[in-house]
Amino acid sequence: MDTEFMRKFLPMYVKAAGLTLRLGAAGILLSLVVGAVCCWVRFAKVPVVRRVAGAYIELARNTPLLVQLFFLYFGLPKVGIKLSAETCAVTGLTFLGGAYMAEALRSGMEAVDPVQNEAGLCLGLTPAQNLRFVILPQALATAIPAIGANAVFLIKETSVFSAVALVDLMYVAKDLIGMYYKTDEALLMLTVAYLALLLPLSIAFSLLERRLRHAGFGRAV
Amino acid sequence: MEKTVLEIRNLTKRFDGAGVLNDISFSVREGEVIVIVGASGCGKSTLLRCINRLEQPDGGEILLDGKPVGGGDMVAVRRQIGMVFQSYDLFPHMDVLGNLSLGPVQALKRPKAEVEAEAKAALARVGLADKLHALPRQLSGGQKQRVALVRALLMHPRMLLLDEITAALDPEMVREVLNVVLDLARDGMTMLIVTHEMRFAEAVADRVIFLDGGHIAEEGAPDQFFHHPQTERARQFLNTFEFDSIKKS
Numbered sequence: 001m002d003t004e005f006m007r008k009f010l011p012m013y014v015k016a017a018g019l020t021l022r023l024g025a026a027g028i029l030l031s032l033v034v035g036a037v038c039c040w041v042r043f044a045k046v047p048v049v050r051r052v053a054g055a056y057i058e059l060a061r062n063t064p065l066l067v068q069l070f071f072l073y074f075g076l077p078k079v080g081i082k083l084s085a086e087t088c089a090v091t092g093l094t095f096l097g098g099a100y101m102a103e104a105l106r107s108g109m110e111a112v113d114p115v116q117n118e119a120g121l122c123l124g125l126t127p128a129q130n131l132r133f134v135i136l137p138q139a140l141a142t143a144i145p146a147i148g149a150n151a152v153f154l155i156k157e158t159s160v161f162s163a164v165a166l167v168d169l170m171y172v173a174k175d176l177i178g179m180y181y182k183t184d185e186a187l188l189m190l191t192v193a194y195l196a197l198l199l200p201l202s203i204a205f206s207l208l209e210r211r212l213r214h215a216g217f218g219r220a221v
Numbered sequence: 222m223e224k225t226v227l228e229i230r231n232l233t234k235r236f237d238g239a240g241v242l243n244d245i246s247f248s249v250r251e252g253e254v255i256v257i258v259g260a261s262g263c264g265k266s267t268l269l270r271c272i273n274r275l276e277q278p279d280g281g282e283i284l285l286d287g288k289p290v291g292g293g294d295m296v297a298v299r300r301q302i303g304m305v306f307q308s309y310d311l312f313p314h315m316d317v318l319g320n321l322s323l324g325p326v327q328a329l330k331r332p333k334a335e336v337e338a339e340a341k342a343a344l345a346r347v348g349l350a351d352k353l354h355a356l357p358r359q360l361s362g363g364q365k366q367r368v369a370l371v372r373a374l375l376m377h378p379r380m381l382l383l384d385e386i387t388a389a390l391d392p393e394m395v396r397e398v399l400n401v402v403l404d405l406a407r408d409g410m411t412m413l414i415v416t417h418e419m420r421f422a423e424a425v426a427d428r429v430i431f432l433d434g435g436h437i438a439e440e441g442a443p444d445q446f447f448h449h450p451q452t453e454r455a456r457q458f459l460n461t462f463e464f465d466s467i468k469k470s
Contacts (some may be wrong), residue, residue: 118275119310123324124300124376133323137314 006185009176013193016172021197023086023168024155027093031154032147034094035101042102043109053102060099066160068092073164089161093154100150108143109135141212148205152198159194169193223251226286226380226411227272233280234267241267243435245281249380252409256422256443259432260458265415268432269382272413273302286379300328303373304382307389309365311357317344317368318353324376336375343371347401363394370401380411387418399425419462423447431455 038053072088120130162171173190228248241264270276283290321340325331347367387395429446431439439455450456
């Protein structure tokens, strides 16, 4: 192991990790928004739109992110829409993640006993108050493990961003291997970098999940 | 002569074309306790659920204090009609105090401190003073159902709808819940009660309504209904609670 090499290029990894984290976080947050909207139109049974949401979810979940990115980055300019590499990356990640988040939120909503809704309405709560105080806290508690798994999954998926010339962790590793043939060092640092990003996230979600269960949320006892 | 709280006129409800409630009419006076009995599937629960619009009736009219229910603001109507279900349906993510104060604080916008003080006193009256901060899953069925009753009462409703509130309970817990309901009846709470506890029905009711096939087949004072039923259907129904005729020896 060439520790001198590793020390020299560590700043490049740190910088790339920053990009991975920044784009990943943006994608995750926007995915939650898209997922919430999709989940809402399906539960509120908004005509036509719910079918569109259903079709989108199937499309996004059954095509690879790399293909989605190529479509955005190389396909759209052909019809005159030119987006920056970062915009393409976040859009692609959101397109993919929105579908997964919609399904995670749906599983949470479906786990709430329909009678809970009636009990809230019978107390004279408005539908909005009922959603906020009765339904969502229970639905989110059930959905948290799936949301956490999706967040970790989405950050890992950012490793295809290098395909559209973004200098993320994967890009740096491939670059260093190509230039210096230090394959072992470059890949070790790549692995450690992803672990450094994702382990804390996984642990944070596990703790949150345990706390919610301890607080007596949902049916999990 | 007491005021009429609830009036139901020609209420009709169909599920997939089949009539569940046909032309139901009756009224409930202030402080009156009406028990609705009948075989399962006769429309008892549907009747209660139509009153606060958990189900949409297909025809007829429901008046609360003379004002038609439905069409307009159902939230306001539901604030005046409390309902308790068979399955308690406490909110599992809130402690007992949270369950009790959610409605008054959010729906009625009453001050939290005032509501919580009232909740504590009300809980003590049903023998659960020490359960203020317990979670629903830490309570027995009977305790949960008493909390659910208090939750409905803290809204200070005009009337209560009780939908088979003891059907999921063990016999010894049935008693503790029914005692609370008997107390409420004595205090003059207007109630519409669906139950299979015939002895309780006889004790608590001012009037009994027997539903059969979506119709009111018989209606009368509990004394008369339970001991001298007028219709053959009512006699058959009441006989299903007797085991004398099929004793082993």
